[in-house]
Amino acid sequence: MRLHEVRPLRPGARLAPEEQLAWKIAAMAADPAALDPAAAEMAANRIVDDWAVALAAINRPAVIAARGAALAHPRKGGASVIGLPADRRFDCLWAGYANAAAIRELDFNDAFFAAESSHPGDVIGPIVAVAQQTGVDGAALLRGIVTAYEIQVDLVKGIDLNRHRIDHVAHLGPAVAGGIGAMLGLSVPVLYQAVNLAAHLAISTRQTRKGQISSYKAAAPGHIGQIAMLAIDRAMRGETSPAPVYEGDYGLLAILLGGPETVAHVPLPEPGEPKRAILETYPKEHSAGYHGQALIDLAFRMRERIGDIEEIGDIAIHTKKLTHLVMGSGAGDPEKWDPQASRETLDHSAMFIFAVALQDGVWHHADSYAPARVARPDTVRLWRKIRTVEDPEWSARFTDPAPLDKDHGARVVVTYADGRVLTEEIAVANAHPRGARPFGREDYRRKFRSFAEGLVAEAEIDRFLATVDGLHASGPKALAGLAIECLPGRLESGAPGLFDIPV
Incomplete structure (x- = not known):
């Protein structure tokens, strides 16, 4: 270079x-x-x-x-x-x-x-x-x-x-x-x-x-x-x-x-x-902004130790400046605590992401953002007890190292109403190349199948994956195989636009 x-x-x-x-x-x-x-x-x-x-x-x-x-x-x-x-x-x-x-x-x-x-x-x-x-x-x-x-x-x-x-x-x-x-x-x-x-x-x-x-x-x-x-x-x-x-x-x-x-x-x-x-570069295991990937994994890890969430008085997520400004309290966006916020806003709210992951122990690209799920009273109460804190140590762990050596995670401090404190941290998301379960080829294929099954015919799934596997040696006609067809009746349509106006 x-x-x-x-x-x-x-x-x-x-x-x-x-x-x-x-x-x-x-x-x-x-x-x-x-x-x-x-x-x-x-x-x-x-x-x-x-x-x-x-x-x-x-x-x-x-x-x-x-x-x-x-x-x-x-x-x-x-x-x-x-x-x-x-x-x-x-x-x-x-x-x-x-x-x-x-x-x-x-x-x-x-x-x-x-x-x-x-x-x-x-x-x-x-x-x-x-x-x-x-x-x-x-x-x-x-x-x-x-x-x-x-x-x-x-x-x-x-x-x-x-x-x-x-x-x-x-x-x-x-x-x-x-x-x-x-x-x-x-x-x-x-x-x-x-x-x-x-x-x-x-x-x-x-x-x-x-x-x-x-x-x-x-x-x-x-x-x-x-x-x-x-x-x-x-x-x-x-x-x-x-x-x-x-x-x-x-x-x-x-x-x-x-x-x-x-x-x-x-x-x-x-x-x-x-x-x-x-x-x-690194993949995502969860459907949320990247600064939320490690937080979801950490919430899954902590949930068995948390106990009754109603006893929590405060959750402080000590993290790097970028997370604090983009997805946390430092953004100055009240929408990041708003149960009526758009899905696009919620997937950029570290506080929302941590609350739901902590309660559910799973993360789903649709169910975790469903309006009824978002507005659950116990979730809203927990969510509004969560804040991010810009931590110089975590900023240094992210800013100074080479890209693959950067730490994207946080240290979470849970303070209970009775004064008890629970602390745990995670450096990178599990799917990160340095994580607990780095993504490999089979993880990508499994991710594809998880969303294609029920939406795409099984033979079509197999054909598409075989096309990708053979790309390096394939001729021009093979690129048509990168199409992926959904089952009949599964695609929805919307309002017409400018280009639909008949001439």
Whole structure:
């Protein structure tokens, strides 16, 4: 790896394209380094993981809406939409959007944290859609996914967005564009223009994840995927894009990410070096924000020792600054204790998550968020006794180490009304690579089957998993096998939109 220094230019200064971060990202994406076998295997695992959580969310309102938009854009030889038959094809711009929305809806796919946070598996839906429509083979698809993960992870390591209240999908735009370009074998100059435009247009504020969180949280990755596809299309047609997008005196760093004195350091693989960043990312066992994964596991562990919850006076979750600000008391959002809050808000409330996990001893992607479950009086009483505390020790355990060595957990202090105190802690979630039960290939397959059974025919489940297993050696026609069809009558429909208006 090589660490690249990135800083804004002074007014009037110029920087050769080859010295710009967007060019270096493009060059890395276009580099024909050998596909690392472990990275390729993990990419296949993450396809299974993404399709699993998409099926779990298949009839959520945001997913129905996105699928409806795709249905309005049929295209012969296009891409498949999760849940629909393989012979029904749609424009990749809309199929990728629909699939990405289904993947993101339940906050249930993978995560990565460094200077910034991300859900790198959000790249997969749009890239698979483009792969199906353009007719590449399985090895090219895996290369595209591994490359997109590399860009996403490297940008997350080097450029902090949240500190400046910019949403983490900003890094998703150049990642998807770079992944598509690698998959299609595009040249560095073409990819440079696409990365510039995708980075420029992928910016949005952190309000996406603040207060009463809306259904747009699920739609955001698909929307950014569309931006990346359009950026690729424009670049392939010879169009140019704003540059230098990162270093310009009116560029991202100078205007939105710290000002003219900002300096970022972004690691990228050297020429010929395999792209392995996907191996630094980690999956989710539970449908909740990643900062809640370890809390759920800790609540399961503590519940036998807790006793009568009505005797609890206070629960303090001592944790890192990021958890405190994003999912805890430090966010300043009263909605995080509100039983009427949206599901999107609840899965970003550490207090709610810990309360329900402690009471139930199980976590379910739907039942744990059911309105009647959320509003249970004993749950609300417990929930409102829980708070987070920003703890410098936990912040250091998260901030200072390398990504895979970071501790994502907390120390929970339960204080009873009679003065008794119970304390326990967990460093990382059980499914984390350093956890008690790290996820392997069979865990991904089991996760897929758990959501597909009863919704998808058994033979269709087996066929899909076999397709993924054989991706590396498969030809272009095999990518149609990444469609997964639900049983008849299982898909719901929603309100019509602009594209459904007859002409």
